[in-house]
Amino acid sequence: METMTIGGRAVEGAGTFGVENPATGRVFAQAPECSPEQLDEALRAASDAFPAWRSDEGARRDLLRAAAKRVEDAADELAALITAEQGKPLADARLEVQGTVAGLRFVADLEVPREVLADDDQARVELLHQPFGVVAAITPWNFPVAIAGLKLGPALLTGNTVVLKPSPFTPLSTLHLGGVLRDVLPPGVLNVVSGSDPLGARLTAHPVPRKISFTGSVATGRKVAAAAADDLKRVTLELGGNDAAILLDDFDVDALADRLFWGAFLNSGQVCAAIKRVYVPRRLHDVVVDALADRARSVVVGDGTAEGTRLGPLTTRPQFERVSELVADALARGATAVTGGGPLDREGYFFQPTILRDIDDGVRLVDEEQFGPALPVLAYDDVEDAIRRANATHYGLDGSVWSADPERAAAVAERLECGTAWLNTHALPHPAVPFGGWKHSGLGVESGVPGLLAFTESKVLYRVKG
Numbered sequence: 491m492e493t494m495t496i497g498g499r500a501v502e503g504a505g506t507f508g509v510e511n512p513a514t515g516r517v518f519a520q521a522p523e524c525s526p527e528q529l530d531e532a533l534r535a536a537s538d539a540f541p542a543w544r545s546d547e548g549a550r551r552d553l554l555r556a557a558a559k560r561v562e563d564a565a566d567e568l569a570a571l572i573t574a575e576q577g578k579p580l581a582d583a584r585l586e587v588q589g590t591v592a593g594l595r596f597v598a599d600l601e602v603p604r605e606v607l608a609d610d611d612q613a614r615v616e617l618l619h620q621p622f623g624v625v626a627a628i629t630p631w632n633f634p635v636a637i638a639g640l641k642l643g644p645a646l647l648t649g650n651t652v653v654l655k656p657s658p659f660t661p662l663s664t665l666h667l668g669g670v671l672r673d674v675l676p677p678g679v680l681n682v683v684s685g686s687d688p689l690g691a692r693l694t695a696h697p698v699p700r701k702i703s704f705t706g707s708v709a710t711g712r713k714v715a716a717a718a719a720d721d722l723k724r725v726t727l728e729l730g731g732n733d734a735a736i737l738l739d740d741f742d743v744d745a746l747a748d749r750l751f752w753g754a755f756l757n758s759g760q761v762c763a764a765i766k767r768v769y770v771p772r773r774l775h776d777v778v779v780d781a782l783a784d785r786a787r788s789v790v791v792g793d794g795t796a797e798g799t800r801l802g803p804l805t806t807r808p809q810f811e812r813v814s815e816l817v818a819d820a821l822a823r824g825a826t827a828v829t830g831g832g833p834l835d836r837e838g839y840f841f842q843p844t845i846l847r848d849i850d851d852g853v854r855l856v857d858e859e860q861f862g863p864a865l866p867v868l869a870y871d872d873v874e875d876a877i878r879r880a881n882a883t884h885y886g887l888d889g890s891v892w893s894a895d896p897e898r899a900a901a902v903a904e905r906l907e908c909g910t911a912w913l914n915t916h917a918l919p920h921p922a923v924p925f926g927g928w929k930h931s932g933l934g935v936e937s938g939v940p941g942l943l944a945f946t947e948s949k950v951l952y953r954v955k956g
């Protein structure tokens with residue numbers, strides 16, 4: 491059984507809980523249940539490790555590079571665990587691990603800026619960025635290793651120590667990551683604990699962490715922010731999205747339909763920044779619907795371990811039930827499933843790739859985050875109307891504009907109310923580029939130098955002259 495990592499040791503839980511394989515819906519492994527005392531121990535270990543860890547930046551860089559190498563060496567094991575517990579095809583799981591390795595290497599080379607603000611006859615004033623101490627990192631189930639890596643690299647490079655808690659739906663790959671790094675990082679620098687509710691709430695309410703880096707749903711993000719408010723912990727929240735893609739009237743269907751499709755269906759739509767609704771000029775509507783439906787019909791859906799699978803199941807039973815409910819509701823309200831429209835007739839949490847037309851704003855599948863392989867295609871008559879509808883949401887993660895004319899597309903993209911606006915693509919993460927959401931989609935950013943600084947307090951160092 492995978493173990494927790496606490497103070498550099500492999501630790502079994504006070505109990506265990508079952509982990510399902512979403513391709514079968516059956517429990518295939520047990521994971522450790524972290525007791526409140528074990529959580530205290532993990533936070534104490536992180537606290538104790540902090541003074542030495544923060545003191546040597548060169549050592550931290552070297553150890554992050556060593557950590558990246560160790561994760562790379564363990565890529566096959568990690569990918570197999572991701573596929574088993576999360577469901578994505580093995581090739582995508584490998585890409586997830588490779589992306590994590592590349593991200594850790596990128597961060598290991600980043601400079602933590604130290605800026606001279608003034609240097610005159612009176613004073614030399616510098617702006618420094620210093621670590622918080624212990625960071626609580628909480629991750630969701632859609633990219634368990636990649637999202638953990640996004641938090642670990644910057645938190646550790648800037649001199650913090652970490653207690654990391656994965657989603658109980660996908661704890662195994664993160665626990666394994668902790669195990670792989672156990673003898674690379676000094677004891678206590680990275681602790682990994684697993685458990686079901688209320689472990690996350692205990693971690694966020696605990697007095698030791700000074701910063702919470704959270705990725706998950708809007709509803710839980712609110713609870714995290716409320717828990718942090720009590721003792722003014724710093725928070726970064728990466729929450730859900732309901733990203734709109736707006737196609738302009740010169741959209742090249744043949745050239746771009748593949749990219750549009752995968753912008754929505756990667757990871758079976760379980761991507762925070764996936765395309766979740768498409769606005770299409772009425773003239774192009776039927777052609778675009780057909781092009782997307784062709785791709786949805788031909789994509790191979792199956793067990794992530796099977797050769798040739800491009801889309802796996804939904805990861806959790808609640809998510810499977812939610813997508814089923816949203817699609818059934820849309821159909822009851824007059825939408826047409828051009829292809830798909832329901833679960834696959836097999837065991838596990840498989841849902842048919844679904845393209846919906848005859849659907850409009852105001853239907854739950856359009857207004858809410860479906861987080862699954864069901865995409866509504868909506869017609870518009872006037873691009874002003876499309877922009878208004880794209881922005882008429884509490885979400886504001888990403889958006890995209892698709893056109894043969896980059897200037898026209900950019901002019902529309904600039905008016906989207908979201909953290910990132912893409913042109914002719916959607917959600918291509920890069921470790922140099924900050925990522926975050928407006929409105930209810932988040933607070934703060936991850937990645938790039940701004941994401942690095944989110945793991946620091948700023949400090950002014952003022953030396954008076956004379």
Ligand code: NDP
Nearest residue numbers: 629630631656657686687690691706707710728729730762
């Ligand atoms: P959840 O919000 O349900 O859970 C996320 C994590 O929070 C889990 O580890 C969960 O553990 C934990 N948690 C639950 N309650 C609390 C609490 N009160 N305090 C602290 N932690 C808690 O999200 P999902 O795992 O269902 O992930 C899907 C959601 O994540 C989608 O909405 C998606 O859009 C969003 N997401 C956002 C991304 C972004 O970068 N913006 C990226 C990926 C996903 P437990 O289950 O034990 O409660």
